[in-house]
Amino acid sequence: MRAADHRQVTVPVKPKRKKPAKVVCKRVRVKGTKRVKRVCKPVKKRKKVVKKPPVAPRPSLPTAIKPVAGRPVPVQSPAAPPVTTPPQPGPVPPPVPPPASGVPVHSGPFGVREAQRLLWRAGFGPRPGEAEALAQQGLLAAVRSLTRPSGAATFSGPPVVLVDGTPYAPQDAWGHDHLWFLDRMVRSDQPLVERMTLILHDWFATTNADVGNARLMIGQNELLRSHALGTFSDLVSDLTIDPAMLVFLSGIDNRRTAINENYAREVMELFTLGADRGAYTETDVRELARALTGWRATWQDDIGFLNFRFDPARADTTSKTLWAGTAHARTGSFDWRDACTLVLDNPYHRSFFVLKLWSYFVPSPPSAATQAPLEELYVASGRSIAQVVEAILLHPDVYLGAPMVKPPAVYTAGLLRATGQTITTDDWVWLGDMAGQRLFYPPNVAGWNDRAWLDTSRLYGRWYTADAVLRPATRLPAHYTGSTESGAQALAAAVGHVGGPALTPESLGVLQALADQPAPVGFDGPTFRAHRQNLLRQLVATSPDYQVS
């Protein structure tokens, strides 16, 4: 250790936090050419506040099943009626019959600890008291309260109001897109709908760094939300021609006379089939790209791309062959709709879907005895996302397996929920960036690298995220005039302030030893107790125990 490590810093040195200038970016076509360039301008104060009302999600379970070409038409099992359960603790409801999918179901205890984990995995953590109430319901009802929400979401607490007086404008003001999504995570009573929307935002990662149009990005986010508990087939079809996606992966540049492979490659590699497992070849990329031709948009200065439409004159209507040389080879004059069906009918898709979805909820791979029935369930349910998620959330591996690192947006929303706060500042935008998850700006089309949520850089972002959550309740010496709070009481108060997370005994040991140290020389009692409370809260909220669940 260098001498510098032991210096006594008495003057607060605020870390340098660079807040990006508030700008809006758009694509501008260079006059007289086909070149498009991004132009960013500082945001002017808007006169009118644009508020986006919450949009009702689509029904939670599929109501129709499309026949799957090349396979027997699946038989739909009747969807169970939505279970509405009051969030308050009450008498244990009558047992709900377990699902008969063949996927293992957790049969061990479902107490507060398990309910906490369920809320962190399928949502954004508990508000105070929520885990206790959920535990009362039992596993099946608890899971179904998340997977089968009824009606439109309701939002608790006040909507976004920025204390600095900036009008809230998700589609126009810098960073307000991030606030808009984060706010839903904090306040919605349908947390799994928001969590699945976040998952799909990562799965079909589209970044506004390239799209340059928050209106299109929020439109895509609403599309993801409407399919969050719907069918994967509808999702892929709609996303293929979603305006933000058409811009991001060059769909509007892909025409008969100038084939652009961008979307064709990524839809197979990242969205439906997976790379390096023999699911498709480079020839398939080129053939699928031809099938996907025909979409275009109109450029208008000051607005950007609009009027996204299919133009038959741009479409390649000649014959294409997919999966050549395999038993499932297909030839035809396929169009973009066929392209979506073709990739989902590829025999490698079902395992890709199940493994990818599973990986968002459980850190270790499923056993063969779990994966096979999950794939069967996926196919038999007409590619229902909700039914597979439900089976995963009932699985023993969720409750008995290793913890998972909370993604930065989940960590942030969870801290806000635990401390009873709503969105009142745009600091969450640059803090999200520092912690590694600026919403609407995934690093690339593969989404966020969730194996790298915790490194020295990301932890720095999480430290200042926790600081921003705790700051409104920062303790001052005046709070402790006359107080005789002991070390043990100080630690209990700090843990309680962060929503009472269950910390490991060894972490509590370190924190207790810290709390029990006497006041340093030069600190009077109230100053010492205020500093002690602040540092304990910060160390609890950033503790490795709290970063995982």
Added chain:
Amino acid sequence: MADCCDDFTRSHLLRASVARAGSGLPVVEPGMPVPAGTGLTRRSVLLRSAGLALAVYGAGRAVSPQAVEAAISEASGEHKVLVSIFMDGGADALSLLAPVGDPRYLTLRPTLGALPATGALFDADPRLRWHPSAAGLRELWDEAGVGVAVAPAIGYSSPNQSHFTSRHFWEVGATDPTATTGWLGRYLDRVGSANVPIQGLSLDGTLSPQLATASVAVAATNNISGYAFQVPNVWGAMQTRMRTGYAALGALGSADPVTAQARQAQSNAAQLSSDLAAVGSGAPPAGANYPAAGSGFKTRLQAVARLLGTTSAGGGHLPVRCVTLNAQGGFDTHSNQATQFSDNLLATAGNIRAFWRDLELRGLADRVVISLWSEFGRRPQENGSGTDHGAAGAAFVIGRDVKQGLIGEFPGLAPGSGLDAAGNLRATADFRGLYCSLLEQWFGTEASGIIPSAASFTRPVLF
């Protein structure tokens, strides 16, 4: 280490240490007491001098704390450094060094070929021209005091056209989709120290997989000069207490691998914060002349130069060995390539030239080599306003003692000889051969054990 690579092999260091062992160098042997009064723990002495095998020093010699400090700084500073700069997205080699002299070029690139065709001739292969926006690289090529090795068509056989797979291959130094450690990470595992995260540093929001190690600590930050963990109303001795607590929670370890990883990351963060405390935030030396373009990339390069120029309390430089960062912007130019590629290349090349000057002015040019690479090149046939994913790409190695010239050759654009069956450029050099050369000729360590099947790759002569 002013001398060439051969002087700095581990065996050389060991030999030198043996030679000095009889002349009063510190004794650091298992069983010896912790040097008292130095603030050093036995562990930190051993870890910081991991390059010095413990058996080297004779036993039984009493040492002064000053001698221990001296030995540590000798062993831990002054490492040779590789700065790896990644052009993200698949940079178009056929624009960067454009084969305008090949008659097929303007047929394949009727739109995009126009701008590079106006560039300066590349004198090592007059079929090629430097893109006008590559001026920074061309100037380094033309300068006397620095060498540039240029690979105009580098890749590997059976090229993979996924960004993520091909980039992964380059990052792990093998065409192995399942590899989990980076090629630089394996180098650090061999020569690095367990708890010195600064030895492998990504100037980025997250760690480059190139630096992923199996055993030693590495780090990432894009905030070298402000990496401190503070909160309001926790000051002075209480702030020190908080810092200690943060480190102690990280040091706990765990039987559960996820919790263990979370704690290790916190431990690394605490250590990195302590190590970076010495790095200043001053302006680059007058004369470096960083261009206006590319603010993010420029800021990171300037931070790297400050970091490498920082001297620690013991007098030596910080024990940095590998630095990774991304070049300016993205190079995945499926559309709008003419503008996007030009802008990003201009900022990338111009700032690399200024960074090199910065290192020279700080007296660091003998310790640093730069590599510039991308996961693949782009399709020779343009698609309208852009290009799709291709195969062989371009790479550069820049350094004071780098032997200027070509790595491999430009294969031409003729179908069959220059282009493969899919119409993509064939590679004439393998990136793993380049890695072997950097490991052996720059770092002075055997590539075998770091690059799988190292013996099978042809090494370009870089030094």
